[in-house]
Amino acid sequence: MTNNKQANPDLQPKRRKLAVNDPPGDSNPDHEAKKKRKKDKLEQVNSEISSALVKAKDEIQKNKKHKKIKKKNPEPAEVSDPPNAPEEIVLEGEEDLSPEERRVLERKMKKILKKEERKRLREEGETESKTDSDGPTAAQMALDYLTCWAENRGEWKFQKTRQTWLLQHMFDLEKVSKDKFAVLLEYLEGLRGAAKDTSVQKAMALVQQSGETQDDAAVQQRALRAREVIQLLS
Template sequence: MPRLVVEQLFVSHPDKLSVSAECSSPAADEEEDLSPEERRKLERKFKKECKKEEKKLMREAGISTKKAEPKKLSGSELALAYLTSWSENPKEWKFQKTRQTWLLSHMYEKEKVPDEYFTILLDYLQGLKGSARDTTVQKAEALMQELDGLDAEDPTVMEKCERIRQVLQLLS
């Protein structure tokens, strides 16, 4: 088994500790007896042990070893970016069924699709064709009938009805 030699070095600032693992390679006399496959396995194992030891020293020194993961965007952020791309950069815009589906299913909710995006969405809906257009009209009519029976003085219901009315006028 290879031996690990680990050193902690102070870089130019003594208060900042830089940790580096310097691992000695397996002894040369041990390598002579090994087949190429065994040597490769031994080198992999050795490398893995070096990394493990280096991470351990870094943790002890208080240095983070985890890589920062990029922020994942939510479905609403992706859909609104898709819509913005459609309006501002049509040559580079590419159709995405999942984004369109999200927009069509959430377009009546002001919290998810703010007013400035809704006006862009209405322009987008003008190009809607086929079953997507038919389904959108059917769902809008069903929602309108459903909301007719509810409290007409509730501002959220009124906003939703107004959006449904605009969609029906556009697509019918």
């Protein structure tokens, strides 16, 4: 029996012919419009960031002028917000951004604010430098490392940076005291390799220098330590 669809071509489903002007792919007008709205929103947020930065900069300048006036006319101390702290910037439309777009804007904002802060410090003649309050100095950490080696060997761990500092400054009476140098001599008994050879060469150079500058008391004191090091390591 012959199939009805084959017998009657009119019953077969008609295929839609693609028009020559049909765009390729899955073109979605709603998607394109959504992308355009998001792009416009990002441009708006960037514009608001610039405006907020100008406002923050003006606020900083106003606080600086107020600070100068306050120095001339001191008032009783009051609990207030930290100086030069701009108000929290709330951007309209930020809630419509994706998490990734929000992170990008936050990084951009922090970078611009940091640049403005560095510029302000330069104008005031200040420099961003570390102080003693930032943490222990390299000298203190090296001496603590030596003390730990002598008194608490169980918790002591070798640190090349601390050892290098000690080897570089062991002849300096101001940086390594007499008591610490005595402990350091015990530490040097285990010195090996290039560090040992370099220390001996440096000590011999100091001894030679002391013979050329006999009137220099500081050189003679370093030479005394150098002779002890040579005797220990040779």
